[in-house]
Amino acid sequence: MDKIRPVIPLVPVHVSPADRAARAFLATGEISLSALPPLSLYVHFPWCVKKCPYCDFNSHEAQGAIPEHEYLDALNADLEAVLPLIWGRRVHTVFIGGGTPSLLSAAGLERLLADVRARVNLEADAEITLEANPGTVEAKRFRTYRDAGVNRLSLGVQSLNDRHLRALGRIHDATEARAALAIAASTFENFNVDLMYALPGQTLEEAEADLRGVLGFSPPHLSLYHLTIEPNTVFAKFPPGIPDDELALDMQERLLAILAGEGLMRYEISAFARHKRKARHNLNYWHFGDYLGIGAGAHSKISFAHRIVRQTRPRQPKTYLERAAVGASLFDETEVSSGQLPFEFFLNALRLVEGVPSSQFSERLGLPLSVVADALQRARQKGLLANDPLRLRATALGLDFLNDLQALFLPSDDAPQ
Numbered sequence: 001m002d003k004i005r006p007v008i009p010l011v012p013v014h015v016s017p018a019d020r021a022a023r024a025f026l027a028t029g030e031i032s033l034s035a036l037p038p039l040s041l042y043v044h045f046p047w048c049v050k051k052c053p054y055c056d057f058n059s060h061e062a063q064g065a066i067p068e069h070e071y072l073d074a075l076n077a078d079l080e081a082v083l084p085l086i087w088g089r090r091v092h093t094v095f096i097g098g099g100t101p102s103l104l105s106a107a108g109l110e111r112l113l114a115d116v117r118a119r120v121n122l123e124a125d126a127e128i129t130l131e132a133n134p135g136t137v138e139a140k141r142f143r144t145y146r147d148a149g150v151n152r153l154s155l156g157v158q159s160l161n162d163r164h165l166r167a168l169g170r171i172h173d174a175t176e177a178r179a180a181l182a183i184a185a186s187t188f189e190n191f192n193v194d195l196m197y198a199l200p201g202q203t204l205e206e207a208e209a210d211l212r213g214v215l216g217f218s219p220p221h222l223s224l225y226h227l228t229i230e231p232n233t234v235f236a237k238f239p240p241g242i243p244d245d246e247l248a249l250d251m252q253e254r255l256l257a258i259l260a261g262e263g264l265m266r267y268e269i270s271a272f273a274r275h276k277r278k279a280r281h282n283l284n285y286w287h288f289g290d291y292l293g294i295g296a297g298a299h300s301k302i303s304f305a306h307r308i309v310r311q312t313r314p315r316q317p318k319t320y321l322e323r324a325a326v327g328a329s330l331f332d333e334t335e336v337s338s339g340q341l342p343f344e345f346f347l348n349a350l351r352l353v354e355g356v357p358s359s360q361f362s363e364r365l366g367l368p369l370s371v372v373a374d375a376l377q378r379a380r381q382k383g384l385l386a387n388d389p390l391r392l393r394a395t396a397l398g399l400d401f402l403n404d405l406q407a408l409f410l411p412s413d414d415a416p417q
């Protein structure tokens, strides 16, 4: 990812929203889109009770009271400023993630959703997801979230084993995780559970017991992650003893076999769903749809007839609050170059087990599929991409070596031969 040099600066970030919109809509560009893709909204909540030692997300330990009111004001200003870029477009999904957005008060969440509804054209049956951490959950608050319009909960359980939860620095134990699962299952028809495996000191039997414990609550959706040691985390500095590659692979195979037998179909590299319970918000990312991201460190991808624009916001909550208060929440805004777009498309699409229709490439990028003809041929020759002219889909081997497959679509001077 470090090699990526996508960027053509669009306009200085202090330019007014209306001028920015005029430039984005009217100036000539490198691509030609026949229609705009579906649009989602992501809202980032950057605080947690405590920073977990493995986590490299933009999350910050709350020092004292969270400035909820100021943050909601800032989100509002951020959304207002970006509206001219999405006039007339409907929003299909909302995802409130973090951090730990379940630290928001019920009144705060109600205000947030009311602010969103007042400004964007939200579809009547929009999927609205809230990420919650079991240590911050209580039944009454969950019901209020549901009553405010949240219709999908994503619960970060990670493990149901106290020894492993302690090793992960989690603020909850297994009893609290089970209680949160029970509340989620009785309050929400649709919910996701995040579970990790290959944890410090974990055995195959313990990984299996975690999964079976979670399955006891019949989650409609599961996200299953191999614990990775990310740079700039406490685990990178003080590496814990984690299962070797062979044991981690055995765990993955065992867990996938159990899930297949339980009716949770793997539809993305780490995502499993029952019938009609795929995550619509995440599917939009993987299908290279558009998203507005508001909040500290949030990213947006917005398409126009002749360009695709990326925006970022300052990561530090304090800086974000200061900037949003004066109507300048953007940190950076760039146009993605046509040379970079195919890699970004395949980075997402190839994560899907069924891939995407081949026609989606030109629909989303405004470029002909022939621009990646050589890379497609190499990927097929290596047995990483299915030999199907109608779909762009990784083979089973390609899913196992996804990074190698995706790297074939890097801009030509960066791609492996």
Ligand SMILES: C[S@@+](CC[C@H](N)C(=O)[O-])C[C@H]1O[C@@H](n2cnc3c(N)ncnc32)[C@H](O)[C@@H]1O
Pocket: 054, 055, 056, 057, 097, 098, 099, 100, 131, 132, 133, 134, 155, 156, 157, 158, 194, 195, 196, 225, 226, 227, 228, 229, 230
């Ligand atoms: C944005 S995080 C946060 C969710 C929520 N704050 C929580 O921790 O309960 C989303 C998920 O990514 C996964 N995750 C975070 N760091 C990871 C890592 N280093 N390796 C694998 N999965 C990770 C965890 O399962 C986590 O629940």
Ligand code: SF4
Pocket: 047, 048, 050, 051, 052, 055, 056, 057, 059, 098, 099, 100, 133, 156
């Ligand atoms: S609670 Fe979630 S977002 Fe916060 S530090 Fe832990 S893993 Fe990261």
